[in-house]
Amino acid sequence: MTVDVLVIGHRNPDTDSIVSAIALAEFLSIKGFKTIPARAGELNIETLKVLNECGLQIPTLVEDVRPRVTDVMTRDVKYVFRGTPVKKAIDLLNSIGIRSIPVVDENLRVLGLFSVESFSRTYLRDFISLRVKLVDVPLKNIVDVVNCDVVLGDLSSRVSGYVYVGAMSIETIKSKYSFKDSIVVVGDRVDVQLHALESRASLLIITGGLRPPNEVVDKARSLGIPILTSPYDTYTTAKLVDLSRPVEIFMDRAEVVSENTLVQDVINLMKSKLVRSVLVVNSYNRLSGIVTRSDLIRDYRKVVALVDHNELSQAVDGVDEAKVVAVVDHHRVSGDIKTREAILFRVEPVGSTSTIIWKILREHSLRLKNNILKAILYAVLSDTLLLKSPTTTEDDIDCVNTLSRELGIKLEDAVKFVRDAIALSEPKDVEDIIRYDMKVYDEGGYKFAISQVFTVNPDYYISMKDKLISRINEVVRNEGIKLFILLITDYISNTSYTVVVGDTTLFEEAFSTKVVNNYVVLEGITSRKQQVVPKLLNIISSRR
Known part of the structure; x- marks a missing residue:
């Protein structure tokens, strides 16, 4: 994956800082990098005048390079809607090899997080209670999960009640159990089927793929009780009925962050809440992604190249959390910007960083577009105070004279332009x-x-x-x-x-x-x- 390299100068950017960022970005682009020339602050009038004269766009404003959720999150996130049978959620986890999945409403707003852990916790609690109870479960869920045929019933209706298996004799059932408002799973025992209907069960499921006799169907129709037939045996059917419950019953509360949240804040949240994943919502509060521990293993730092400075105190916020791949500067070496790998580090005692960029271009036998070279000419004149600064070197003079000649610009005209631009830029308050x-x-x-x-x-x-x-x-x-x-x-x-x-x-x-x-x-x-x-x-x- 190609990563954008932000080429950026110091805060309170001057003309040299901006032009060297543009020029180095162009050089790196020629060398195969994907670059973005950037600035760490607002531009002064002088710099704006130079960019306008040279037909160059204002670099992107970047005030913070600390990694944020949008840099690490998985965007193509799978999710399930509220009301989805929990078995379908489990099947989805297994099919794509993940441990958790968001639960959302019809507007993609986050309701919770379903996971292997949340399912196990709820399922174990129900197992210990030795009772399975369905509450307001859509009949369609049971039909889909158990693969039932509908003998009687409206798929849009909902059913509730404890789940009973009619496996005992009719005498024992009548003496010990009440099927009222219950879901009864039974084989081809007509007496038990009729008893379930007479007891006002909420749903009758007949297993083995067997169709009930007419007297059972007629009885159920008269009482308004739905009948389904399952292709499975009674034990399997009862298990699947349990898994037809809506996924939200088994979900946990989700930890939710915005796309702009700092990655470090997400790490702290995961540690404090002991969670494996955090859901991400966009500005409309709709699900837009997920951050898991796996996302935080890779190198998610933003990649930056620094020009015209090499001190943390002058750099864009968060540079200590970024991956610095290059430094081109003409100031002292502070030593407070650290890297994990060797980088391009070029610092020379010249009057302008743009002079160094010009030298790099010559060393690589490369020529940038004339408008960028023209900006380099103006930047060197600006940073060397029209070649009068004590920092001015022979390299700066050579750069100015060469560019003036190659671009067909009279040096006195370039000096006048920069002098006027400097005067316009003087602050007033x-x-x-x-x-x-x-x-x-x-x-x-x-x-x-x-x-x-x-x-x-x-x-x-x-x-x-x-x-x-x-x-x-x-x-x-x-x-x-x-x-x-x-x-x-x-x-x-x-x-x-x-x-x-x-x-x-x-x-x-x-x-x-x-x-x-x-x-x-x-x-x-x-x-x-x-x-x-x-x-x-x-x-x-x-x-x-």
């Missing part, structure tokens, strides 16, 4: 500024966050400094962050106007500077990845 490109890091339990806004108009953000500090203080308190840094980066002057909240002493030690009223100007600092994170990690490590 306090919450958007803080969350716009926020990345959270967890280094040995020390949790810190860095947000960065690139602009050519830093004064706008500086004027909001007090409001930004106030809101960041709330974020620090509510989200367990020890240090929060907001970089307002003017990529023309190569200066970051920086708001620092929380553990300011660590920041001061890292940058050999003084933070005054949660604010400091860092000249020559534009790269979070290369110029900020490593300095912080060095101080965090030295404190241990």
Whole structure:
């Protein structure tokens, strides 16, 4: 079975994250994989402008990759309707080799679960009581299960009563038993047949395939009592009559979950309730599948390839429960994403993940569609701040120049397009500024966050400094962050106007500077990845 590979970037996706997901998905597709380019958050205006310019679709939004019931359930589930003879349910279990089967009403709404265990439990209870009693059993059930011929009776009628076998002499029966409102199973003993009718039995079943004499038929007709004839002997007939009871008598209460329920929650439910299977219903509350222990043995994890990040704190929710098959990134290696098998893991110190994808394509002598290559060109320019970032490498420059030439796009036109797109994407309100490109890091339990806004108009953000500090203080308190840094980066002057909240002493030690009223100007600092994170990690490590 071919499994979809979700190719996905980090939360708060930027242009490089989105374009590298699209490009790697296309590369893997050429290599024979079934892929879905995805995103872990909403897109900014810059990225939307790039996708629109290149004629590319917005990747699928995926906010959680934890496996859910819909990923593991058996959809082609067999079921029986309410009222089905229990023998038919047993035959179905045996014919397809399963241990349980759902019981539903006419609208496919779950009523319960019939299983080998539930049948055995109810049947044993009846066996111990030494009495078999039918309650409101459709006459049709008995006809179908016992393979009877109908002498008299309406198949839509229902019968109730204890089941008696008329095997003794008529004298003994009259002295010890009452057949009133009972189901009497008897052979060719006319005296017992007539006595059963005179006692107002609810049903007379004559065994051996023998037709009753006219006087018995006439008597039954006058009293309104149905008569059936069974092709089997009396013992077999009595056993089958017992198995004509509706399946719901033998079912257990079913544990029911929705298709969107987490697999881990199903596992916990099975353990706590000691059940072997759980039924699944759709949004209309109708049966749509079943999850058994067998379904949980196989590898049901979602398959993902990560681009432009390799840290759990930045990844889509649930990635620790997914099967990661590839990582392509240009950031530090955190080491907190674990895999069971060897994977494609490519991390290079370049300015853009899209540059690495471009290099992979060249190594495999592959060329993607021009619109994807055009997006790669824009993504590299965006992530390297128009090739001005200190993270820019010769590979990034080579990628941009080569694509510009091959696509027939003037480099100055591409630069202008990306510069305009970046300007359009600048966040305006306090919450958007803080969350716009926020990345959270967890280094040995020390949790810190860095947000960065690139602009050519830093004064706008500086004027909001007090409001930004106030809101960041709330974020620090509510989200367990020890240090929060907001970089307002003017990529023309190569200066970051920086708001620092929380553990300011660590920041001061890292940058050999003084933070005054949660604010400091860092000249020559534009790269979070290369110029900020490593300095912080060095101080965090030295404190241990």
